[in-house]
Amino acid sequence: MPRHIRRTLREIYDRMAAHFGPTDWWPGDSPFEISVGAILVQNTAWTNVEKAIDNLKRANKLTPRAILDCDDDTLHDLVRPSGYFRVKSIRLRAFCRHLLTHYDGDMAKMAARPLEQLRPELLGIAGIGPETADDILLYACDKPVFVIDAYTRRMLKRHGLADDRATYEELRAFFERNLDSDLQTFKEYHGLIVYTGKDFCRRGPKCESCPLAPMLKRGQPII
Numbered sequence: 685m686p687r688h689i690r691r692t693l694r695e696i697y698d699r700m701a702a703h704f705g706p707t708d709w710w711p712g713d714s715p716f717e718i719s720v721g722a723i724l725v726q727n728t729a730w731t732n733v734e735k736a737i738d739n740l741k742r743a744n745k746l747t748p749r750a751i752l753d754c755d756d757d758t759l760h761d762l763v764r765p766s767g768y769f770r771v772k773s774i775r776l777r778a779f780c781r782h783l784l785t786h787y788d789g790d791m792a793k794m795a796a797r798p799l800e801q802l803r804p805e806l807l808g809i810a811g812i813g814p815e816t817a818d819d820i821l822l823y824a825c826d827k828p829v830f831v832i833d834a835y836t837r838r839m840l841k842r843h844g845l846a847d848d849r850a851t852y853e854e855l856r857a858f859f860e861r862n863l864d865s866d867l868q869t870f871k872e873y874h875g876l877i878v879y880t881g882k883d884f885c886r887r888g889p890k891c892e893s894c895p896l897a898p899m900l901k902r903g904q905p906i907i
Contacts, residue, residue: 689845690862690863692899695899696839696843696899697869697872697873699898700876700877700880700895701872701876702895703895704876704895706872707875708875709871709872709874709875709878709879710722710819710823711730712824714791715791715795715825716747716748716824717737718819718820718824719820719824720746721737722816722819722820722823722824723775723776723779723812723816724763724766724772724776725819726772727768728767728768732765732766732767733765735765735766736763736764736765736766740763743758745759745762748780748784748789749780749784749789751776751780752777752780752781759773759776759777760773763776771811774810774811775810775811778809778810778812779812791824791825794825795825795826799821799828799829802825802827803817803818803821806820806821814852814853814856815831815832815833818830818831818856819831822867822871823871827867828865828867829856829870830856830859830860830863830873831856831874832852832855832856832859834881835877835878835881836855836874836881837850837855838881838885842885842889843900844901880894
């Protein structure tokens with residue numbers, strides 16, 4: 685891969701970091717809370733996830749066993765702010781059941797598994813796709829994987845670095861191949877993309893004030 689691609693990705697990072705400063709992304713008080721957030725954030729805004737997690741905390745239901753033991757109506761009400769609450773309740777329970785069955789509910793035990801074994805394992809849990817699995821791996825298990833979300837796709841497309849044909853795995857490999865495999869860099873890079881996407885790289889973009897505006901129209905699709 686040409687060196688200029690590595691330089692471009694580094695410049696993107698540096699410009700976002702200069703604008704936002706440290707993001708400390710992902711929000712969460714524990715690896716399990718981070719995992720719950722990764723499941724609940726599917727197809728919704730993070731502000732809605734915060735409300736659902738606050739509900740679980742207030743009800744003393746933010747543990748794998750409590751979620752599994754919770755009756756359907758109660759769990760539905762608690763996670764309702766995150767949307768698709770019936771589906772997400774099923775997915776939360778599937779994750780909690782796996783965690784309890786294989787790791788006694790201990791996230792540290794799960795995180796001790798090698799990445800090449802743990803990623804396929806997470807992808808085998810009902811309702812956990814690549815983005816959710818990688819959120820859990822990176823932020824809850826401290827594994828060096830790069831997370832691809834809708835903001836990342838949009839940013840790469842607008843800057844001519846990828847097109848609509850690129851798959852999730854191709855985009856993930858693109859970042860991992862062209863960045864140093866550094867856990868904190870991966871975490872912060874994704875956090876900065878989230879901040880940039882939320883504030884500037886929306887469906888209706890605010891390019892004129894975006895920290896990446898000077899880089900627009902430089903690239904050509906390479907994925």
